Structure formats: C-alpha cells, structure tokens
Amino acid sequence: MGKPNDPEFQNKVIRAAFDLFEAPNGPVLENFSEVIPVRDGRMGYALPPELVLSTSDIGDMDGLLSEVAAEMEALRPDYEAAILSRGRTTVGASELSIKDFAPFVAEFVKGNIPNSPRKGLPAIPLLKLVVEDLEAYYTETRTHRDRIDDLELMGRWFWEETKAGRLLLLLEAVSVASxxxxxxxxxxxxxxAPRFWSEGPLPGTSAAGW
Known part of the structure; x- marks a missing residue:
C-alpha cells in the first residue's frame, strides 16, 4: 500500500483511508492526495508485451530447475535477514516448503497436472498460490537486501534476469496453449504474470483482463 520500504508513506495512506469513516455521508470514493510517479505512463510491475515465451522455448527443464534452485539458495540468507528485519513474510500462502515451489511449477510446464499436496485444494488453484509465493520470496529478498522501492526495476530484474522469472514465463506459455x-x-x-497494465493483450488469450 503505497511505496515499498516506506512505512511512513504507507501509514499516511492507511490514516487517510480511516479518515474516510469520518465523512458525514457515504459511500465515499476519494483519491489520495499524493501520486506515486509512474515512468513512461506504465505501472512498474507490468511486463512489456514483447516479453512473451512460447512452448518451443521450454528446452531442458531439469537444467532450468537446477538453476532456479541455485538462485534461490543464493538468496536464502538475505531472505532470512528480511524476515528478521521485518518480523513477517508474505511467503507461505501455498503451505509448500520453499524448496518445492519451483518443482511444483515445473510439473505444469512439463505438461503434467500433479496431485495437490493440500487436502481440499486442487492443484491448479494451488498453483496460483505457489506462483505468488515464489515471486514474494524474490521480491522480499531483493527489496530488503538492496533497499529497492522502484517497482519497474524490481519487475525488470525478476522477469527479465532471474531463472525463476523465466520459469513462470514458460508456465504462462504452457497455460496459453493448454x-x-x-x-x-x-x-x-x-x-x-503481471500483464494487466501492458499495452496489449497476450497473444492467444481473450483479453478478458484488459
């Protein structure tokens, strides 16, 4: 809510929201007084429309999984430091262990729908939570380690530079073809994948989110 790594600004947003309860009549819809700058007119977490993979890009999944595992292990000390510093984490909605995030996603990329390890929650709804957990692991680590509050920079790093980002783009490609x-x-x-604010619909979709 507001700027990442800026508790003072976030508290201002929350206080402004609670102030709406003081309005004599409702419901009330009011813009916050400050605007977070958006470079080039696009939200920072929006993937550029040209960053689209296809199923022909899948290649060696075991090799990619090994690279993701190594990448996540390298981030682990900083992730743990982030938890100690913040006293909390948003990772955990899926209830899978962190080491199982990428292998679970990879099964879908391979064309399989694995059995859900969670009773009462089918594999595909669980997949959504695993994707969120995987992204949060990277985001929480990097924002703490490097004190980053630039959403565009974070998005470019995760989706264009990390192996985990590539894994999720391949998952997207498989899903579109499914x-x-x-x-x-x-x-x-x-x-x-964060395409809602990109300039056009993802090829192969109905553009329902646009």
Missing part, C-alpha cells in the same frame, strides 16, 4: 480453461483464465486475469 486446453484447460482454468489455467487460461488465470493467465487472462494476469494472476500468473
């Missing part, structure tokens, strides 16, 4: 309507819907709602 006959599974739920997986395609997840893509169209920009719940798999």
């Amino acid at each position: 006959d599974n309507k739920v997986m395609l819907q997840i893509v169209e709602m920009s719940l798999m």
Whole structure:
C-alpha cells in the first residue's frame, strides 16, 4: 500500500483511508492526495508485451530447475535477514516448503497436472498460490537486501534476469496453449504474470483482463 520500504508513506495512506469513516455521508470514493510517479505512463510491475515465451522455448527443464534452485539458495540468507528485519513474510500462502515451489511449477510446464499436496485444494488453484509465493520470496529478498522501492526495476530484474522469472514465463506459455480453461483464465486475469497494465493483450488469450 503505497511505496515499498516506506512505512511512513504507507501509514499516511492507511490514516487517510480511516479518515474516510469520518465523512458525514457515504459511500465515499476519494483519491489520495499524493501520486506515486509512474515512468513512461506504465505501472512498474507490468511486463512489456514483447516479453512473451512460447512452448518451443521450454528446452531442458531439469537444467532450468537446477538453476532456479541455485538462485534461490543464493538468496536464502538475505531472505532470512528480511524476515528478521521485518518480523513477517508474505511467503507461505501455498503451505509448500520453499524448496518445492519451483518443482511444483515445473510439473505444469512439463505438461503434467500433479496431485495437490493440500487436502481440499486442487492443484491448479494451488498453483496460483505457489506462483505468488515464489515471486514474494524474490521480491522480499531483493527489496530488503538492496533497499529497492522502484517497482519497474524490481519487475525488470525478476522477469527479465532471474531463472525463476523465466520459469513462470514458460508456465504462462504452457497455460496459453493448454486446453484447460482454468489455467487460461488465470493467465487472462494476469494472476500468473503481471500483464494487466501492458499495452496489449497476450497473444492467444481473450483479453478478458484488459
């Protein structure tokens, strides 16, 4: 809510929201008085439309998984430091162990729908939570380690430079080509990759999220 790594600004937003309860009549819809700058007119976390992979880009999945595992292990000390500093983490919605995030995603990239390890939660809804956990692991680590509050920089780093970002882009490609309507819907709602604010719909989708 507001600027990353800026508790003072975030508290201002929260206080302004609570102040709306003092309005004599409601419901009340009011813009916050300050605007977070958006460079080039686009939200920082929006993927550029040209950054699209296809199923032909999949290649050696075992090799990619090894690279993601090494990448995550290298980030682990800083992730743990981030938790100690903040006293909390948003990682954990899936209830999978961190080391299982990438292998679970990879099964879908390979064309499989694995059994869900969580009772009462099917594999595809769980996949959405795993994707969120994987992104949060990277984001929380980097924002703490390097004190980054530039969402565009964070998005460019994760989606264009990390192996985990590539894994999720491959997942998106498989989902677009899939006959599974739920997986395609997840893509169209920009719940798999942040395309909602990009300049155009992802090829192969109905553009329902635009």
